[in-house]
Amino acid sequence: MKALYIASTGMAAQERNVEIISNNIANMRTTGYKRQRAEFQDLLYQAYRRAGSATSDQGTQAPVGIEIGSGVKTAATPRIMTQGSVTPTEKPLDVAVRGEGFFAVQLPDGRTGYTRDGSFERDSSGLLVNVDGYQIDPGITIPENANSLSISADGIVQAYIGTDSAPTQLGQLQLYRFVNKEGLEAVGDNNFVETAASGPAQAGVPNSEGMGSVLQGYLESANVNPVTEIADLIAAQRAYEMNARVISGADEMLQATSQLR
Template sequence: MRALYTASTGMAAQELNVELISNNIANMRTAGFKRQRAEFQDLLYQSLRRVGSTTSDAGTVLPTGVDIGSGVKVVATPRVMSQGTVTPTEKTYDLAIRGEGFFQVDLPDGTTAYTRDGSFELDPNGQLVTADGYTVSPGITIPPNVLSVTISQVGEVQATLQGQTAPQVLGTVQLARFINKSGLEAKGDNLFLETEASGTPLQDNPGAEGFGTLLQAYVEQSNVNAVTEISDLIAAQRAYEMNSKVVSSADQMLQNTSSMLR
Protein backbone atom coordinates (compact mmCIF):
# COMPACT_ATOMS: atom_id res chain seq x y z
CA MET A 1 0.00 0.00 0.00
CA ARG A 2 1.39 3.38 -1.10
CA ALA A 3 0.23 5.14 2.08
CA LEU A 4 2.71 3.18 4.20
CA TYR A 5 5.70 4.45 2.24
CA THR A 6 4.30 7.99 1.95
CA ALA A 7 3.72 8.26 5.70
CA SER A 8 7.16 6.83 6.42
CA THR A 9 8.79 9.64 4.42
CA GLY A 10 6.85 12.11 6.55
CA MET A 11 8.04 10.47 9.75
CA ALA A 12 11.66 10.47 8.55
CA ALA A 13 11.43 14.14 7.56
CA GLN A 14 9.98 15.17 10.92
CA GLU A 15 12.58 13.10 12.77
CA LEU A 16 15.32 15.10 11.04
CA ASN A 17 13.40 18.30 11.80
CA VAL A 18 13.35 17.43 15.51
CA GLU A 19 17.10 16.75 15.40
CA LEU A 20 17.68 20.24 13.98
CA ILE A 21 15.48 21.82 16.63
CA SER A 22 17.26 19.91 19.40
CA ASN A 23 20.62 21.14 18.12
CA ASN A 24 19.31 24.72 18.06
CA ILE A 25 18.07 24.44 21.64
CA ALA A 26 21.34 22.82 22.77
CA ASN A 27 23.25 25.83 21.41
CA MET A 28 21.06 28.55 22.90
CA ARG A 29 24.03 29.84 24.92
CA THR A 30 26.70 29.28 22.26
CA ALA A 31 28.29 32.58 21.24
CA GLY A 32 27.82 33.40 17.56
CA PHE A 33 25.69 30.31 16.87
CA LYS A 34 23.23 30.58 13.97
CA ARG A 35 20.09 28.46 14.10
CA GLN A 36 19.11 26.01 11.36
CA ARG A 37 15.71 25.24 9.89
CA ALA A 38 14.48 22.44 7.67
CA GLU A 39 13.10 23.04 4.19
CA PHE A 40 10.84 20.39 2.66
CA GLN A 41 9.84 19.40 -0.87
CA ASP A 42 7.23 16.99 -2.10
CA LEU A 43 8.41 13.87 -3.92
CA LEU A 44 7.46 12.60 -7.39
CA TYR A 45 3.85 12.18 -8.44
CA GLN A 46 2.16 9.36 -10.30
CA SER A 47 -0.39 10.69 -12.80
CA LEU A 48 -3.39 8.40 -13.09
CA ARG A 49 -5.19 10.98 -15.24
CA ARG A 50 -2.92 13.63 -16.71
CA VAL A 51 -4.30 17.14 -16.56
CA GLY A 52 -4.69 18.75 -19.97
CA SER A 53 -5.00 15.45 -21.83
CA THR A 54 -7.63 15.10 -24.59
CA THR A 55 -10.83 13.40 -23.47
CA SER A 56 -12.68 13.17 -26.79
CA ASP A 57 -12.30 13.36 -30.54
CA ALA A 58 -13.86 16.82 -30.36
CA GLY A 59 -10.74 18.09 -28.61
CA THR A 60 -12.12 18.53 -25.12
CA VAL A 61 -9.39 18.80 -22.50
CA LEU A 62 -9.29 17.34 -19.01
CA PRO A 63 -9.48 20.39 -16.68
CA THR A 64 -8.10 18.55 -13.66
CA GLY A 65 -6.14 15.34 -13.27
CA VAL A 66 -5.51 12.60 -10.76
CA ASP A 67 -2.02 12.85 -9.26
CA ILE A 68 -0.86 10.68 -6.35
CA GLY A 69 2.12 12.00 -4.39
CA SER A 70 4.82 9.79 -2.91
CA GLY A 71 5.71 11.76 0.18
CA VAL A 72 8.14 14.41 1.33
CA LYS A 73 11.88 14.96 1.60
CA VAL A 74 14.18 17.38 3.39
CA VAL A 75 15.89 19.35 0.64
CA ALA A 76 18.01 21.75 2.73
CA THR A 77 18.86 22.79 6.27
CA PRO A 78 19.99 26.42 5.82
CA ARG A 79 21.27 28.54 8.67
CA VAL A 80 19.41 31.69 9.62
CA MET A 81 22.16 34.32 9.68
CA SER A 82 20.25 37.01 11.54
CA GLN A 83 21.90 39.13 14.23
CA GLY A 84 22.06 37.61 17.69
CA THR A 85 21.71 39.54 20.92
CA VAL A 86 24.85 41.49 21.87
CA THR A 87 25.69 41.22 25.57
CA PRO A 88 28.46 42.87 27.65
CA THR A 89 31.25 40.69 29.06
CA GLU A 90 33.64 43.25 30.64
CA LYS A 91 36.55 41.43 28.94
CA THR A 92 38.95 43.67 27.03
CA TYR A 93 39.51 41.36 24.07
CA ASP A 94 35.92 40.26 23.53
CA LEU A 95 34.45 41.66 20.31
CA ALA A 96 30.98 41.63 18.83
CA ILE A 97 30.06 42.41 15.24
CA ARG A 98 27.05 44.68 14.88
CA GLY A 99 25.96 44.11 11.29
CA GLU A 100 27.47 42.10 8.44
CA GLY A 101 30.78 40.26 8.50
CA PHE A 102 32.81 37.46 10.05
CA PHE A 103 36.06 37.37 11.98
CA GLN A 104 38.85 35.59 10.07
CA VAL A 105 40.72 32.79 11.83
CA ASP A 106 43.95 31.09 10.68
CA LEU A 107 43.77 27.31 11.15
CA PRO A 108 46.85 25.12 11.72
CA ASP A 109 46.53 23.57 8.23
CA GLY A 110 46.87 26.99 6.60
CA THR A 111 43.23 27.49 5.69
CA THR A 112 41.09 30.39 6.83
CA ALA A 113 37.92 29.87 8.83
CA TYR A 114 35.24 32.41 9.69
CA THR A 115 33.32 33.00 12.89
CA ARG A 116 30.88 35.35 14.59
CA ASP A 117 32.20 34.30 18.00
CA GLY A 118 34.36 37.13 19.27
CA SER A 119 35.38 35.52 22.57
CA PHE A 120 39.09 36.24 22.10
CA GLU A 121 42.09 35.78 24.38
CA LEU A 122 45.85 36.34 24.26
CA ASP A 123 48.33 33.49 23.72
CA PRO A 124 51.76 33.34 25.47
CA ASN A 125 53.21 35.53 22.68
CA GLY A 126 50.57 38.20 23.13
CA GLN A 127 48.71 37.36 19.91
CA LEU A 128 44.95 37.71 19.69
CA VAL A 129 43.52 34.16 19.43
CA THR A 130 40.24 32.26 19.71
CA ALA A 131 39.30 30.08 22.67
CA ASP A 132 40.99 27.16 20.86
CA GLY A 133 44.22 29.11 20.33
CA TYR A 134 43.74 29.88 16.61
CA THR A 135 45.19 33.21 15.49
CA VAL A 136 42.73 35.95 14.58
CA SER A 137 43.69 37.31 11.16
CA PRO A 138 45.44 39.60 10.57
CA GLY A 139 47.68 38.73 13.50
CA ILE A 140 47.74 41.40 16.19
CA THR A 141 50.31 41.19 18.98
CA ILE A 142 49.82 42.98 22.29
CA PRO A 143 53.12 44.09 23.93
CA PRO A 144 53.84 42.79 27.46
CA ASN A 145 54.23 46.31 28.90
CA VAL A 146 50.72 47.40 27.90
CA LEU A 147 48.58 49.37 30.33
CA SER A 148 45.31 49.41 28.40
CA VAL A 149 43.98 48.33 25.02
CA THR A 150 41.21 50.01 23.06
CA ILE A 151 39.54 48.57 19.97
CA SER A 152 37.47 51.08 18.04
CA GLN A 153 34.27 50.46 16.12
CA VAL A 154 36.28 50.41 12.88
CA GLY A 155 38.63 47.74 14.22
CA GLU A 156 41.69 49.86 15.03
CA VAL A 157 43.62 48.41 17.97
CA GLN A 158 45.38 51.01 20.15
CA ALA A 159 47.49 50.31 23.23
CA THR A 160 48.81 52.61 25.92
CA LEU A 161 52.29 51.44 26.96
CA GLN A 162 54.23 52.06 30.12
CA GLY A 163 56.20 55.30 29.97
CA GLN A 164 54.14 56.66 27.04
CA THR A 165 51.25 59.10 27.04
CA ALA A 166 50.10 58.75 23.44
CA PRO A 167 48.46 55.43 22.46
CA GLN A 168 50.21 53.27 19.88
CA VAL A 169 48.35 51.71 16.93
CA LEU A 170 48.98 47.95 16.84
CA GLY A 171 46.88 47.04 13.81
CA THR A 172 43.32 46.67 12.57
CA VAL A 173 40.92 43.76 13.00
CA GLN A 174 39.46 43.07 9.55
CA LEU A 175 36.20 41.39 8.61
CA ALA A 176 35.08 39.20 5.74
CA ARG A 177 31.61 38.86 4.25
CA PHE A 178 30.06 36.62 1.62
CA ILE A 179 27.44 37.05 -1.09
CA ASN A 180 25.73 33.86 0.13
CA LYS A 181 26.64 33.52 3.79
CA SER A 182 24.11 30.69 4.19
CA GLY A 183 26.33 28.68 1.82
CA LEU A 184 29.18 28.50 4.36
CA GLU A 185 30.07 25.04 5.67
CA ALA A 186 29.83 24.59 9.43
CA LYS A 187 33.08 23.07 10.71
CA GLY A 188 32.16 23.03 14.39
CA ASP A 189 33.96 24.95 17.15
CA ASN A 190 31.91 28.03 16.06
CA LEU A 191 33.80 28.09 12.74
CA PHE A 192 32.62 28.22 9.12
CA LEU A 193 34.50 27.38 5.93
CA GLU A 194 34.25 28.92 2.48
CA THR A 195 32.49 26.85 -0.21
CA GLU A 196 31.63 27.28 -3.87
CA ALA A 197 28.07 28.10 -2.78
CA SER A 198 29.17 30.91 -0.45
CA GLY A 199 31.44 32.56 -3.00
CA THR A 200 34.82 34.11 -2.30
CA PRO A 201 35.11 36.37 0.76
CA LEU A 202 35.09 40.14 0.49
CA GLN A 203 37.52 41.65 3.01
CA ASP A 204 37.60 45.14 4.47
CA ASN A 205 37.80 47.06 7.72
CA PRO A 206 34.76 47.26 10.02
CA GLY A 207 32.54 50.20 9.17
CA ALA A 208 33.31 50.03 5.46
CA GLU A 209 30.37 49.94 3.05
CA GLY A 210 28.47 46.69 3.55
CA PHE A 211 30.39 45.76 6.72
CA GLY A 212 29.32 45.97 10.34
CA THR A 213 31.10 47.69 13.19
CA LEU A 214 32.77 46.27 16.30
CA LEU A 215 31.86 46.55 19.97
CA GLN A 216 34.66 45.99 22.47
CA ALA A 217 33.91 43.98 25.63
CA TYR A 218 30.75 42.55 24.05
CA VAL A 219 29.91 39.15 22.55
CA GLU A 220 27.15 38.20 20.13
CA GLN A 221 24.96 35.45 21.55
CA SER A 222 23.07 32.75 19.66
CA ASN A 223 20.11 33.89 17.53
CA VAL A 224 18.01 30.95 18.82
CA ASN A 225 14.59 32.00 20.11
CA ALA A 226 13.36 29.58 22.78
CA VAL A 227 9.66 30.26 22.14
CA THR A 228 10.02 29.71 18.40
CA GLU A 229 11.96 26.48 18.88
CA ILE A 230 9.45 25.05 21.36
CA SER A 231 6.50 25.86 19.07
CA ASP A 232 8.36 24.32 16.10
CA LEU A 233 9.09 21.26 18.23
CA ILE A 234 5.42 20.83 19.11
CA ALA A 235 4.40 21.20 15.46
CA ALA A 236 7.02 18.64 14.37
CA GLN A 237 5.90 16.23 17.08
CA ARG A 238 2.26 16.50 16.00
CA ALA A 239 3.18 16.01 12.34
CA TYR A 240 5.16 12.90 13.30
CA GLU A 241 2.23 11.56 15.31
CA MET A 242 -0.19 12.10 12.41
CA ASN A 243 2.12 10.31 9.99
CA SER A 244 2.47 7.42 12.42
CA LYS A 245 -1.34 7.33 12.66
CA VAL A 246 -1.49 6.97 8.87
CA VAL A 247 0.90 3.99 9.11
CA SER A 248 -1.33 2.40 11.76
CA SER A 249 -4.47 3.02 9.67
CA ALA A 250 -2.87 1.62 6.51
CA ASP A 251 -1.72 -1.43 8.46
CA GLN A 252 -5.25 -1.96 9.78
CA MET A 253 -6.66 -1.72 6.27
CA LEU A 254 -4.15 -4.29 5.01
CA GLN A 255 -5.00 -6.54 7.94
CA ASN A 256 -8.70 -6.30 7.11
CA THR A 257 -7.99 -7.05 3.47
CA SER A 258 -5.91 -10.10 4.31
CA SER A 259 -8.64 -11.34 6.68
CA MET A 260 -11.17 -11.21 3.83
CA LEU A 261 -8.95 -13.47 1.71
CA ARG A 262 -8.80 -16.25 4.28
Protein backbone atom coordinates (compact mmCIF):
# COMPACT_ATOMS: atom_id res chain seq x y z
CA MET A 1 0.00 0.00 0.00
CA LYS A 2 1.55 3.28 -1.19
CA ALA A 3 0.10 5.23 1.73
CA LEU A 4 2.70 3.63 4.03
CA TYR A 5 5.58 4.98 1.98
CA ILE A 6 3.96 8.37 1.34
CA ALA A 7 3.34 8.92 5.05
CA SER A 8 6.88 7.82 5.87
CA THR A 9 8.25 10.65 3.71
CA GLY A 10 6.05 13.05 5.68
CA MET A 11 7.43 11.74 8.97
CA ALA A 12 11.01 12.05 7.70
CA ALA A 13 10.36 15.62 6.51
CA GLN A 14 8.89 16.68 9.86
CA GLU A 15 11.76 15.00 11.70
CA ARG A 16 14.13 17.18 9.66
CA ASN A 17 11.94 20.18 10.41
CA VAL A 18 12.20 19.53 14.15
CA GLU A 19 16.00 19.23 13.83
CA ILE A 20 16.15 22.68 12.20
CA ILE A 21 13.91 24.19 14.89
CA SER A 22 15.92 22.58 17.69
CA ASN A 23 19.14 24.02 16.25
CA ASN A 24 17.56 27.48 16.18
CA ILE A 25 16.47 27.17 19.80
CA ALA A 26 19.89 25.82 20.84
CA ASN A 27 21.54 28.93 19.31
CA MET A 28 19.22 31.52 20.85
CA ARG A 29 22.17 33.00 22.76
CA THR A 30 24.77 32.59 19.99
CA THR A 31 26.23 35.92 18.90
CA GLY A 32 25.32 36.80 15.32
CA TYR A 33 23.46 33.53 14.68
CA LYS A 34 20.96 33.57 11.79
CA ARG A 35 17.96 31.26 12.08
CA GLN A 36 17.09 28.62 9.49
CA ARG A 37 13.77 27.32 8.23
CA ALA A 38 12.88 24.15 6.36
CA GLU A 39 11.27 24.37 2.92
CA PHE A 40 9.52 21.38 1.38
CA GLN A 41 8.53 20.18 -2.10
CA ASP A 42 6.19 17.45 -3.24
CA LEU A 43 7.63 14.37 -4.94
CA LEU A 44 6.86 12.87 -8.35
CA TYR A 45 3.30 11.98 -9.31
CA GLN A 46 1.96 8.83 -10.91
CA ALA A 47 -0.66 9.71 -13.52
CA TYR A 48 -3.52 7.21 -13.89
CA ARG A 49 -5.36 9.50 -16.30
CA ARG A 50 -3.95 12.69 -17.73
CA ALA A 51 -5.92 15.89 -17.98
CA GLY A 52 -6.98 16.42 -21.58
CA SER A 53 -6.86 12.74 -22.52
CA ALA A 54 -9.62 11.44 -24.82
CA THR A 55 -12.66 9.99 -23.05
CA SER A 56 -14.64 8.93 -26.15
CA ASP A 57 -14.41 8.44 -29.91
CA GLN A 58 -16.29 11.72 -30.37
CA GLY A 59 -13.29 13.75 -29.19
CA THR A 60 -14.38 14.56 -25.64
CA GLN A 61 -11.56 15.15 -23.19
CA ALA A 62 -11.12 14.66 -19.48
CA PRO A 63 -11.18 18.10 -17.82
CA VAL A 64 -9.06 16.88 -14.93
CA GLY A 65 -6.71 13.97 -14.48
CA ILE A 66 -5.99 11.39 -11.81
CA GLU A 67 -2.61 11.87 -10.19
CA ILE A 68 -1.28 10.28 -7.01
CA GLY A 69 1.71 11.90 -5.35
CA SER A 70 4.70 10.12 -3.81
CA GLY A 71 5.06 12.28 -0.72
CA VAL A 72 7.29 15.15 0.32
CA LYS A 73 10.98 16.02 0.50
CA THR A 74 13.09 18.70 2.18
CA ALA A 75 14.08 21.07 -0.61
CA ALA A 76 16.20 23.62 1.26
CA THR A 77 17.06 25.03 4.68
CA PRO A 78 17.68 28.73 3.93
CA ARG A 79 18.95 31.14 6.56
CA ILE A 80 16.94 34.21 7.48
CA MET A 81 19.56 36.95 7.35
CA THR A 82 17.59 39.63 9.16
CA GLN A 83 19.18 41.92 11.73
CA GLY A 84 19.37 40.61 15.28
CA SER A 85 18.95 42.91 18.25
CA VAL A 86 22.06 44.85 19.29
CA THR A 87 22.92 44.67 22.99
CA PRO A 88 25.54 46.66 24.95
CA THR A 89 28.50 44.84 26.50
CA GLU A 90 30.66 47.79 27.69
CA LYS A 91 33.70 45.98 26.29
CA PRO A 92 35.77 48.21 23.96
CA LEU A 93 36.77 45.40 21.57
CA ASP A 94 33.20 44.17 21.06
CA VAL A 95 31.83 45.42 17.74
CA ALA A 96 28.37 44.90 16.25
CA VAL A 97 27.30 45.41 12.65
CA ARG A 98 24.10 47.39 12.24
CA GLY A 99 22.95 46.82 8.69
CA GLU A 100 24.61 45.01 5.79
CA GLY A 101 28.00 43.33 5.99
CA PHE A 102 30.22 40.68 7.58
CA PHE A 103 33.60 40.81 9.25
CA ALA A 104 36.34 38.67 7.67
CA VAL A 105 38.67 36.31 9.56
CA GLN A 106 41.53 34.12 8.39
CA LEU A 107 40.62 30.46 9.02
CA PRO A 108 43.36 27.91 9.86
CA ASP A 109 42.87 26.09 6.53
CA GLY A 110 43.70 29.26 4.57
CA ARG A 111 40.15 30.16 3.63
CA THR A 112 38.48 33.41 4.58
CA GLY A 113 35.57 33.17 6.98
CA TYR A 114 32.80 35.75 7.22
CA THR A 115 31.01 36.40 10.47
CA ARG A 116 28.60 38.73 12.24
CA ASP A 117 30.26 37.89 15.56
CA GLY A 118 32.30 40.92 16.56
CA SER A 119 33.54 39.71 19.96
CA PHE A 120 37.21 40.53 19.31
CA GLU A 121 40.31 40.17 21.48
CA ARG A 122 44.05 40.92 21.29
CA ASP A 123 46.54 38.09 20.97
CA SER A 124 50.03 38.01 22.51
CA SER A 125 51.45 40.19 19.72
CA GLY A 126 48.63 42.74 19.85
CA LEU A 127 46.86 41.56 16.72
CA LEU A 128 43.07 41.89 16.64
CA VAL A 129 41.60 38.35 16.62
CA ASN A 130 38.31 36.61 17.29
CA VAL A 131 37.68 34.35 20.32
CA ASP A 132 39.31 31.41 18.50
CA GLY A 133 42.47 33.42 17.79
CA TYR A 134 41.74 33.84 14.07
CA GLN A 135 43.15 37.10 12.73
CA ILE A 136 40.74 39.78 11.57
CA ASP A 137 41.19 40.76 7.92
CA PRO A 138 42.62 43.29 7.30
CA GLY A 139 45.02 42.89 10.21
CA ILE A 140 45.08 45.52 12.94
CA THR A 141 47.74 45.64 15.66
CA ILE A 142 47.00 47.37 18.97
CA PRO A 143 50.22 48.32 20.83
CA GLU A 144 50.64 47.25 24.44
CA ASN A 145 50.75 50.86 25.66
CA ALA A 146 47.59 51.87 23.79
CA ASN A 147 44.76 53.30 25.84
CA SER A 148 41.35 54.92 25.28
CA LEU A 149 40.74 52.70 22.25
CA SER A 150 37.89 53.90 20.04
CA ILE A 151 36.21 52.44 16.96
CA SER A 152 34.12 54.86 14.91
CA ALA A 153 30.93 54.03 13.02
CA ASP A 154 32.95 53.85 9.79
CA GLY A 155 35.39 51.35 11.30
CA ILE A 156 38.40 53.59 12.04
CA VAL A 157 40.35 52.19 15.02
CA GLN A 158 42.19 54.82 17.09
CA ALA A 159 43.98 54.91 20.42
CA TYR A 160 46.27 57.13 22.48
CA ILE A 161 49.78 55.64 22.49
CA GLY A 162 51.68 56.12 25.71
CA THR A 163 51.56 59.75 26.75
CA ASP A 164 50.60 61.13 23.33
CA SER A 165 48.16 63.99 23.43
CA ALA A 166 46.60 63.09 20.08
CA PRO A 167 45.09 59.73 19.04
CA THR A 168 46.86 57.49 16.53
CA GLN A 169 44.94 55.65 13.81
CA LEU A 170 45.75 51.95 14.14
CA GLY A 171 43.74 50.60 11.24
CA GLN A 172 40.44 50.40 9.44
CA LEU A 173 37.82 47.67 9.87
CA GLN A 174 36.24 46.50 6.64
CA LEU A 175 32.92 44.86 5.95
CA TYR A 176 32.07 42.39 3.21
CA ARG A 177 28.76 41.78 1.48
CA PHE A 178 27.44 39.26 -1.03
CA VAL A 179 24.93 39.33 -3.86
CA ASN A 180 23.23 36.28 -2.30
CA LYS A 181 24.22 36.09 1.36
CA GLU A 182 21.69 33.26 1.90
CA GLY A 183 23.98 31.17 -0.34
CA LEU A 184 26.88 31.28 2.14
CA GLU A 185 27.98 27.96 3.66
CA ALA A 186 28.03 27.72 7.45
CA VAL A 187 31.22 26.03 8.70
CA GLY A 188 30.64 26.42 12.44
CA ASP A 189 32.26 28.72 15.01
CA ASN A 190 29.94 31.52 13.81
CA ASN A 191 31.70 31.55 10.43
CA PHE A 192 30.50 31.34 6.84
CA VAL A 193 32.49 30.80 3.65
CA GLU A 194 31.59 31.98 0.18
CA THR A 195 30.19 29.59 -2.42
CA ALA A 196 29.33 29.74 -6.09
CA ALA A 197 25.75 30.54 -5.04
CA SER A 198 26.72 33.46 -2.79
CA GLY A 199 29.01 35.09 -5.30
CA PRO A 200 32.37 36.66 -4.42
CA ALA A 201 32.80 38.91 -1.40
CA GLN A 202 32.57 42.64 -2.04
CA ALA A 203 34.68 44.67 0.39
CA GLY A 204 33.71 48.11 1.60
CA VAL A 205 34.13 50.64 4.38
CA PRO A 206 31.51 50.59 7.14
CA ASN A 207 28.89 53.33 6.97
CA SER A 208 29.49 53.80 3.24
CA GLU A 209 26.94 53.21 0.49
CA GLY A 210 25.43 49.74 0.75
CA MET A 211 27.33 48.87 3.94
CA GLY A 212 26.15 48.89 7.54
CA SER A 213 27.79 50.79 10.37
CA VAL A 214 29.72 49.33 13.30
CA LEU A 215 28.98 49.95 16.97
CA GLN A 216 31.76 49.73 19.56
CA GLY A 217 30.83 48.08 22.84
CA TYR A 218 27.88 46.17 21.39
CA LEU A 219 27.20 42.67 20.03
CA GLU A 220 24.47 41.43 17.71
CA SER A 221 22.21 38.79 19.25
CA ALA A 222 20.73 35.83 17.37
CA ASN A 223 17.63 36.68 15.32
CA VAL A 224 15.74 33.71 16.81
CA ASN A 225 12.21 34.46 18.04
CA PRO A 226 11.42 31.85 20.74
CA VAL A 227 7.64 32.25 20.36
CA THR A 228 7.84 31.59 16.61
CA GLU A 229 10.11 28.58 17.12
CA ILE A 230 7.80 27.00 19.72
CA ALA A 231 4.77 27.55 17.46
CA ASP A 232 6.65 25.94 14.55
CA LEU A 233 7.70 23.07 16.82
CA ILE A 234 4.09 22.37 17.83
CA ALA A 235 2.96 22.48 14.19
CA ALA A 236 5.76 20.09 13.16
CA GLN A 237 4.90 17.71 16.00
CA ARG A 238 1.22 17.62 14.99
CA ALA A 239 2.14 17.03 11.34
CA TYR A 240 4.41 14.15 12.42
CA GLU A 241 1.61 12.64 14.50
CA MET A 242 -0.86 12.85 11.60
CA ASN A 243 1.56 11.08 9.27
CA ALA A 244 2.08 8.41 11.93
CA ARG A 245 -1.71 8.07 12.15
CA VAL A 246 -1.87 7.49 8.38
CA ILE A 247 0.64 4.66 8.72
CA SER A 248 -1.39 3.19 11.56
CA GLY A 249 -4.60 3.48 9.51
CA ALA A 250 -3.00 1.88 6.45
CA ASP A 251 -1.71 -0.96 8.65
CA GLU A 252 -5.23 -1.56 9.99
CA MET A 253 -6.60 -1.65 6.45
CA LEU A 254 -3.97 -4.21 5.44
CA GLN A 255 -4.77 -6.24 8.55
CA ALA A 256 -8.47 -6.21 7.67
CA THR A 257 -7.65 -7.36 4.15
CA SER A 258 -5.47 -10.21 5.40
CA GLN A 259 -8.31 -11.46 7.63
CA LEU A 260 -10.83 -11.76 4.80
CA ARG A 261 -12.14 -15.29 4.35
